[in-house]
Amino acid sequence: MAPPFEEKTSLDPSQTPPHQTLSNAGAVSGKSKVTIVGSGNWGSVASKLIASNTLKLHSFHDEVRMWVFEETLPSGEKLTDVINRTNENVRYLPGIKLGKNVIADPDLENAVKDANMLVFVTPHQFMDGICNKLVGKVNKDVEAISLIKGMEVKKEGPCMISNLISEQLGINCCVLMGANIANEIAVEKLSEATVGYRENKEIAEKWVQLFTTPYFIVSAVQDVEGVELCGTLKNVVAIAAGLVDGLEMGNNTKAAIMRIGLREMKALSKLLFSSVKDSTFFESCGVADLITTCLGGRNRKVAEAFAKNGGKRSFDDLEAEMLQGQKLQGVSTAKEVYEVLSHRGWLELFPLFATVHEIAIGHLPPSAIVKYSEHKPMLSLV
Numbered sequence: 001m002a003p004p005f006e007e008k009t010s011l012d013p014s015q016t017p018p019h020q021t022l023s024n025a026g027a028v029s030g031k032s033k034v035t036i037v038g039s040g041n042w043g044s045v046a047s048k049l050i051a052s053n054t055l056k057l058h059s060f061h062d063e064v065r066m067w068v069f070e071e072t073l074p075s076g077e078k079l080t081d082v083i084n085r086t087n088e089n090v091r092y093l094p095g096i097k098l099g100k101n102v103i104a105d106p107d108l109e110n111a112v113k114d115a116n117m118l119v120f121v122t123p124h125q126f127m128d129g130i131c132n133k134l135v136g137k138v139n140k141d142v143e144a145i146s147l148i149k150g151m152e153v154k155k156e157g158p159c160m161i162s163n164l165i166s167e168q169l170g171i172n173c174c175v176l177m178g179a180n181i182a183n184e185i186a187v188e189k190l191s192e193a194t195v196g197y198r199e200n201k202e203i204a205e206k207w208v209q210l211f212t213t214p215y216f217i218v219s220a221v222q223d224v225e226g227v228e229l230c231g232t233l234k235n236v237v238a239i240a241a242g243l244v245d246g247l248e249m250g251n252n253t254k255a256a257i258m259r260i261g262l263r264e265m266k267a268l269s270k271l272l273f274s275s276v277k278d279s280t281f282f283e284s285c286g287v288a289d290l291i292t293t294c295l296g297g298r299n300r301k302v303a304e305a306f307a308k309n310g311g312k313r314s315f316d317d318l319e320a321e322m323l324q325g326q327k328l329q330g331v332s333t334a335k336e337v338y339e340v341l342s343h344r345g346w347l348e349l350f351p352l353f354a355t356v357h358e359i360a361i362g363h364l365p366p367s368a369i370v371k372y373s374e375h376k377p378m379l380s381l382v
């Protein structure tokens with residue numbers, strides 16, 4: 001468990017003034033300085049959680065810097081300026097105050113330069129580019145955590161995002177995943193989450209401390225790959241669940257899809273990384289995230305619309321119309337998983353994952369999601 005901490009009584013006098021950067025601030029004071037790389041829907045909520053804690057905990061700088069992929073709003077103003085003026089991400093999390101100690105910064109290099117704790121939370125498809133920009137800009141003793149649900153597929157095979165961060169930047173990277181629909185956490189409804197760590201339990205406890213609030217309960221398990229694969233693969237199952245909703249198949253069918261999906265999640269995770277633990281699937285990052293995402297997530301919602309339209313409107317179109325700039329992860333993850341499965345000759349072993357991709361690219365109709373098992377019975381893997 002995280003060690004007990006003394007609460008700060010007022011704003012930390014060493015706090016960096018808004019819009020300025022104190023050179024090497026973390027190192028000078030011995031306090032950890034946190035930067036959040038990402039400012040979408042979950043990125044903004046993560047900022048709110050973290051900023052409420054850095055104000056309270058002595059071992060952290062008050063200021064939390066949040067890198068913003070800059071955009072111009074219909075008003076003509078820059079998003080970063082509006083966030084710093086109103087303390088609200090009006091584009092991705094309207095109506096929620098982030099905390100006055102959150103400073104939006106459109107300059108990636110500047111945003112990370114004094115940080116000794118980096119929180120990565122962007123849609124996964126942008127991470128390769130972001131890491132490339134950060135190569136050589138981050139000290140090797142910086143600690144990172146990824147809240148990103150997704151993977152990259154490289155020539156050598158699948159590369160989890162935490163691994164991409166570790167390899168590209170040469171830093172240690174934990175993960176935080178869970179049943180975490182951001183809009184619910186934003187209004188402080190009770191949720192749980194799981195930190196996955198590799199070896200250093202002390203670092204994991206520091207992350208737990210940084211994220212935990214009375215309404216956000218975090219625990220740590222020593223299984224980075226298991227936690228990250230749960231968060232990543234559940235998005236493919238969420239697409240399947242949404243298709244079933246769009247086809248109005250009812251609760252029993254949806255429960256069947258969730259069960260088969262969980263079985264494929266576990267089987268693929270263990271085939272890819274033999275270290276993955278069964279117990280991880282019973283943490284918030286496992287079955288709980290699968291349930292919440294299949295009931296109330298964005299992947300589910302857009303897949304439902306896709307099926308209702310008989311697959312005639314593309315996921316890209318529906319995403320742009322329905323999510324207003326927020327990003328789906330399930331469709332691209334299904335493609336990435338399909339690449340891994342076909343490369344390794346495992347397609348027949350994972351009919352649900354394979355079928356989701358074939359539906360998403362229009363090779364099969366949405367109704368195939370409930371027919372695949374007749375043609376390709378799943379082998380008993382687990």
Ligand SMILES: NC(=O)c1ccc[n+]([C@@H]2O[C@H](COP(=O)([O-])OP(=O)(O)OC[C@H]3O[C@@H](n4cnc5c(N)ncnc54)[C@H](O)[C@@H]3O)[C@@H](O)[C@H]2O)c1
Nearest residue numbers: 039040041042043069122123126148149180181182326327
């Ligand atoms: N939203 C949730 O409920 C939730 C919960 C848990 C985990 N996650 C995961 O967190 C990650 C981030 O999700 P999110 O909800 O914060 O993002 P989002 O879906 O709100 O995506 C929008 C973000 O992408 C940024 N963006 C757009 N184009 C970009 C580009 N070219 N380069 C860099 N950034 C660009 C936008 O500026 C914006 O910050 C995802 O992996 C997601 O699966 C999301």
Ligand SMILES: O=P(O)(O)OC[C@H](O)CO
Nearest residue numbers: 178179180181297298299
């Ligand atoms: O809205 P989704 O489908 O991206 O899912 C959000 C979170 O991952 C749920 O934990």
